Amino acid sequence: MTVTDAAPVTVEDRIESLDVIRGFALLGILLLNILGFGLISSGYFNPEVAGGSTPFEMELNLAVWAGVDVFFEGAMRCLFSLLFGAGVVLFTSSARERGGVLHYRRNFWLLGFGLFDAYILLWSGDVLVTYALAGMVLYPLRNLSPRKLTAWATALIILMSLMNLAFSLSLGQARQVIVASNAAEITDPTSRELAIAWEDFEADYTQSPEVVETELTMRRSSYASAFIYNSEYMTEVLTFVIPVLLFWDALAMMLLGMALFKWRILDASRTSGFYLKLMLIGFGVGLFTNLYELILVYASDFDPLRVHGYMRPTYHVGRLAMALGYLGLVMLICREGWLVGMRARLAAVGRMALTNYLMHSLICLFIFTGAGLALVGELQRWQLYPIVLAIWIFQLALSPWWLTHYRFGPVEWLWRALTYGKLPQMKR
Numbered sequence: 001m002t003v004t005d006a007a008p009v010t011v012e013d014r015i016e017s018l019d020v021i022r023g024f025a026l027l028g029i030l031l032l033n034i035l036g037f038g039l040i041s042s043g044y045f046n047p048e049v050a051g052g053s054t055p056f057e058m059e060l061n062l063a064v065w066a067g068v069d070v071f072f073e074g075a076m077r078c079l080f081s082l083l084f085g086a087g088v089v090l091f092t093s094s095a096r097e098r099g100g101v102l103h104y105r106r107n108f109w110l111l112g113f114g115l116f117d118a119y120i121l122l123w124s125g126d127v128l129v130t131y132a133l134a135g136m137v138l139y140p141l142r143n144l145s146p147r148k149l150t151a152w153a154t155a156l157i158i159l160m161s162l163m164n165l166a167f168s169l170s171l172g173q174a175r176q177v178i179v180a181s182n183a184a185e186i187t188d189p190t191s192r193e194l195a196i197a198w199e200d201f202e203a204d205y206t207q208s209p210e211v212v213e214t215e216l217t218m219r220r221s222s223y224a225s226a227f228i229y230n231s232e233y234m235t236e237v238l239t240f241v242i243p244v245l246l247f248w249d250a251l252a253m254m255l256l257g258m259a260l261f262k263w264r265i266l267d268a269s270r271t272s273g274f275y276l277k278l279m280l281i282g283f284g285v286g287l288f289t290n291l292y293e294l295i296l297v298y299a300s301d302f303d304p305l306r307v308h309g310y311m312r313p314t315y316h317v318g319r320l321a322m323a324l325g326y327l328g329l330v331m332l333i334c335r336e337g338w339l340v341g342m343r344a345r346l347a348a349v350g351r352m353a354l355t356n357y358l359m360h361s362l363i364c365l366f367i368f369t370g371a372g373l374a375l376v377g378e379l380q381r382w383q384l385y386p387i388v389l390a391i392w393i394f395q396l397a398l399s400p401w402w403l404t405h406y407r408f409g410p411v412e413w414l415w416r417a418l419t420y421g422k423l424p425q426m427k428r
Contacts, residue, residue: 015267018267018350019346019348019350019351020347020350021079021266022351022353023345023353024079024330024350026080026357027392028079029357030360031076031385032073033123033125033360033364036124038364038376038387040377042205042207043381045205047066047302047307048302050381051381064381064382064385070287071290071322073309073319074309074318075286075320075322076323078253078319078323081250081253082253083257084250084254085138085253085257085258086266088135088138088258104139106415107135110128111128111132114126114128114129118234118237119231121358121365122230124233124234128357129238130246130250134247134250134251134254138254141255146260149258149262153255153256157320160248161316162313164311168311168312173194174194174197175305202304205308219370219376220374223370226369226371265327266327270331270335272332275329278324279325282324282325286321287322293314344400345396345399348396348399348400351403352408354415367387406428407427
């Protein structure tokens with residue numbers, strides 16, 4: 001049996017490589033999400049936020065930002081999206097009679113989990129809402145050939161890259177307009193709109209001390225005040241960030257993930273040489289692109305139009321290439337049978353990905369908001385990563401233990417019950 005004519009895999013089967021790479025991506029995405037949990041809102045993209053007070057602390061925090069930006073920014077989210085697309089093919093191929101109904105019901109409940117994460121667990125960077133909305137589009141496309149899926153994904157990536165360039169150029173023009181005049185003094189309507197757009201962008205990137213103080217007070221005081229602040233912030237996320245940026249980002253990578261699954265690349269079926277080449281080419285292109293962007297950032301003295309990912313025309317190229325590099329590496333490890341113990345733990349984390357993802361929000365809700373320790377804004381950038389390591393260790397230990405006693409993670413069990421309309425057996 002060749003790779004291309006292998007029997008289809010059903011959703012009831014466990015594909016170890018999919019679970020392992022999902023667990024890897026789930027843990028990796030916390031490297032970025034911890035910034036949204038632990039820093040003020042501008043800290044995610046602005047590397048000079050939470051940079052310390054001494055020269056050594058500033059250099060250390062910038063080095064941490066640069067390392068995360070080059071190796072992980074966008075790549076882990078990209079991996080997650082690829083796997084979601086693969087999961088749609090896997091799920092719908094095993095539920096042919098009621099595939100459409102179950103697919104949309106499944107995504108409807110995922111949307112509910114996402115809104116719970118965003119509003120109740122106070123995670124404004126939630127991806128589940130975006131995935132549920134993008135997932136609604138995927139069902140009619142599930143039977144497209146891998147080549148057509150790849151073509152659609154490529155077209156979207158090109159369009160998103162052009163949109164990034166347009167954002168950067170228009171905001172650059174807006175900055176030039178406002179250099180000589182205050183926005184309130186500009187009478188030309190077009191120039192005035194450009195000037196206001198730059199002022200809004202700059203205010204989000206470099207928050208004033210008064211705005212920072214207000215944010216920290218609301219996020220630290222109590223759960224109720226943090227809920228009010230987060231709800232207002234989520235309005236912008238739902239009305240602009242998701243429909244303009246994240247939806248298309250997720251959709252493109254999901255389409256590519258569907259193609260990769262159909263090509264049997266995600267189940268470690270290809271040769272070790274194939275995965276080695278994928279890893280080397282992916283990391284080669286990704287590191288070259290990301291390091292090039294990093295050089296431009298330092299040369300511009302941290303110009304926000306260079307720092308912000310969605311202002312970089314090459315952003316999607318670099319992060320996709322890095323994601324494919326990680327994919328090749330993990331598939332090679334699975335193919336060769338290396339790191340048996342770590343693979344088993346990562347696979348368990350991946351099988352409980354939804355539970356573990358929401359657990360990130362719950363843990364960080366307690367650590368950083370007024371519902372618990374209220375440490376938001378208290379730690380430097382590098383000091384957030386021991387917390388990440390502790391969460392990793394906890395989930396790598398908890399997930400295998402849980403799955404020795406139960407068939408599903410608790411949220412996976414609930415999601416399955418809501419999707420199928422019946423309670424699956426939980427205990428082993």
